[in-house]
Amino acid sequence: MKTVAETLTAHRSIRQFKPDEIPQNVIDEVLQEAIMGTSSSGNLNSFSVILTRDPVRKRRLYELHSEQDFVLQAPLVITFCADWHRTRQWLKLRGARDNFNNFLGYQVAANEAMLISQSVTLGFEARGYGLCYMGTTLQAMQEIADYLNLPETCLPITTIAVGVPDEQPERRERLPMRAYIHDETYQEASTSKLEELYQAREISGWQRYMSMPHLKAMCEEGSITSLAQMYTSPYKYDPDAYAATSLRVLEALRGRGFLPGGLEVGQDEQ
Known part of the structure; x- marks a missing residue:
C-alpha cells in the first residue's frame, strides 16, 4: 500500500x-x-x-x-x-x-x-x-x-x-506554491505577479485544449483564444449557467x- x-x-x-x-x-x-x-x-x-x-x-x-x-x-x-x-x-x-x-x-x-x-x-x-x-x-x-x-x-x-x-x-499542472501560500495575512498579487503565476499554466493548459480536436473546434467556433476565455465560455464554466x-x-x-x-x-x- x-x-x-x-x-x-x-x-x-x-x-x-x-x-x-x-x-x-x-x-x-x-x-x-x-x-x-x-x-x-x-x-x-x-x-x-x-x-x-x-x-x-x-x-x-x-x-x-x-x-x-x-x-x-x-x-x-x-x-x-x-x-x-x-x-x-x-x-x-x-x-x-x-x-x-x-x-x-x-x-x-x-x-x-x-x-x-x-x-x-x-x-x-x-x-x-x-x-x-x-x-x-x-x-x-x-x-x-x-x-x-x-x-x-x-x-x-x-x-x-x-x-x-x-x-x-498525465499529471495536471498546478500554479507555483507561492500562488497559494500567504504568510500571516492574505497577500493580493499585483498584475505583474498574476502574469508570472499564470504564465506556464496558460501555455500548458491552452496546448492541452488545442491537442484535442473536439475542444479545438469548440474554441474556434466560439472565437475563444485563451485559457481564461475558455474557462468562462458556454463550454466550460458559463457565468450565466x-x-x-x-x-x-x-x-x-x-x-x-x-x-x-x-x-x-x-x-x-x-
Whole structure:
C-alpha cells in the first residue's frame, strides 16, 4: 500500500475504468479507516455515504451527472451527503432542542462531507484504485437528493466514481506554491505577479485544449483564444449557467430545510 505522500503525488483524475469489481472487504476497510480517521465537528459526524453498484441505478446517476461515460464504466459510485437528519432524529428521541436545520448547519455538514470524501479518496488510491470527482453533484443536487431518497436536512455534496484505472493520464499542472501560500495575512498579487503565476499554466493548459480536436473546434467556433476565455465560455464554466445553478442550489437547501421557508421539523414524515 502506498504512503500518504506517495498517494498524493500520484493522484490523477481517472475517467476510464476496467470492469473489475472492487471486493467488499476493500470497500469496508476504506470506509472504516476514513470514518475513524477524519475530523468531525463535535464528533457528530454530520455526513452520510451512499454506495451505488446496481447497473440500473448507476445508469440513472449517469443521466443526472450529465451523461459522463465513466459513471457507467466504474463499478462503484459513491455519493457523499451533508446529513443532519440522523443527528436531529436522535436529539428529538432524547428530548433535546432541535438544531442544525439552518445555513450554519449546512455549512458544517458540507465541510464534513468533503473531508470524508478526501479520506475515502486517499484510501482507495493508496490501494491502487482510481477515481474521479463529479462537480455535477451540485448542478443536479435536488434531483440526486430525490433519487437517493434523502430526507430533510440531508443533501448530496460531491460524488466519486471508483474502479481499476484503464488509463494513465498525465499529471495536471498546478500554479507555483507561492500562488497559494500567504504568510500571516492574505497577500493580493499585483498584475505583474498574476502574469508570472499564470504564465506556464496558460501555455500548458491552452496546448492541452488545442491537442484535442473536439475542444479545438469548440474554441474556434466560439472565437475563444485563451485559457481564461475558455474557462468562462458556454463550454466550460458559463457565468450565466453558474448563476442559474446557484439559484437551484439555494432552492435545494430551502426544500431540504436548511434555509427559511423550507420544511418544518417532521413535515416530511406526515
